[in-house]
Amino acid sequence: MMKEGLIKKKEAWFESWFDTTYYHLLYQDRDDKEARFFIKNMIDNLKPDHNAHFLDLACGRGRHAKFLSELGYDVTGIDLSESNIEFAQQFANDTLHFEVGDMRQPFGENRFDYIFNLFTSFGYFDSYDDNLSALKMMKRALKPDGVLVLDFMNVNKVRLGLVEEEVRQVENIEFHIERFIRDERVIKKITFEDKGHHYKYEEKVQLLDKGDFEKLFQEAGFTITQVYGDFDLSEYNRRDGERLILVAE
Incomplete structure (x- = not known):
């Protein structure tokens, strides 16, 4: 079963992701x-x-x-x-x-x-x-x-040193993190599994x-x-x- 972090209509990524316990974890x-x-x-x-x-x-x-x-x-x-x-x-x-x-x-x-x-x-x-x-x-x-x-x-240093893939183990959860730049934004895709459910969230920050x-x-x-x-x-x-x-x- 896939639980999407971005499924709510018109809800910005930060409105859903920041409210989760997983973000703080x-x-x-x-x-x-x-x-x-x-x-x-x-x-x-x-x-x-x-x-x-x-x-x-x-x-x-x-x-x-x-x-x-x-x-x-x-x-x-x-x-x-x-x-x-x-x-x-x-x-x-x-x-x-x-x-x-x-x-x-x-x-x-x-x-x-x-x-x-x-x-x-x-x-x-x-x-x-x-x-x-x-x-x-x-x-x-x-x-x-x-x-x-x-x-x-x-943002200039971010462009030069972007870590494209990372796996981070926090307590019993393995967070898979993918980073890339698109449309002048640095985008971070975060996927993980917890208690039999798969989760996917996204962060997007403008390169100002x-x-x-x-x-x-x-x-x-x-x-x-x-x-x-x-x-x-x-x-x-x-x-x-x-x-x-x-x-x-």
């Missing part, structure tokens, strides 16, 4: 230490006021929002996945809040001092207009002197480079003030850098 070993290192470096660089209000946009299960809160800031986490937000609510307190929301739809006006969109949580949508709508909503939600930090993969973001940011009303190439905030290197990290106002 596959990526359970993501490096929290590295994430905390990056966030701490960014905070040291931005030097926010102690009463600044942060938004972690596409917050997942809330781990990074929780870390920001532990640094002493008022933090809101927003994610499209209801199950992610339900999980994150266990961390909620007087200065840490979570909401279900779509970044393409309004989520406030003049509400936040800083918006963090981290770890390639952008480029999932099908169209340029959706990307632009998301950035316009971020601009709207920021206070007049607010700052956006958007962290994305360095620095020039693409510069155009989008300008149209959304942002001015890019800093560009970094890794979590240590080193200089952006188009060919060899690990990340594309944009700071904009």
Whole structure:
């Protein structure tokens, strides 16, 4: 029996895949230490006021929002996945809040001092207009002197070093992963079997480079003030850098 991850009508891949327990199982070993290192470096660089209000946009299960809160800031986490937000609510307190929301739809006006969109949580949508709508909503939600930090993969390095096939054993499940580039998207097909059922999911992320973001940011009303190439905030290197990290106002 084949269970398809993409069978629901008009449901985007991220709406089905991110809500599964298998997604979190596959990526359970993501490096929290590295994430905390990056966030701490960014905070040291931005030097926010102690009463600044942060938004972690596409917050997942809330781990990074929780870390920001532990640094002493008022933090809101927003994610499209209801199950992610339900999980994150266990961390909620007087200065840490979570909401279900779509970044393409309004989520406030003049509400936040800083918006963090981290770890390639952008480029999932099908169209340029959706990307632009998301950035316009971020601009709207920021206070007049607010700052956006958007962290994305360095697509040039991805193109050069794409691992086409991989098998990953996690607990009792063997995930078969196939990667390829099509229509200016990096596509990851994930297949596995569990309890006698076969599953198939897909991830698709647009290959947006620095020039693409510069155009989008300008149209959304942002001015890019800093560009970094890794979590240590080193200089952006188009060919060899690990990340594309944009700071904009």
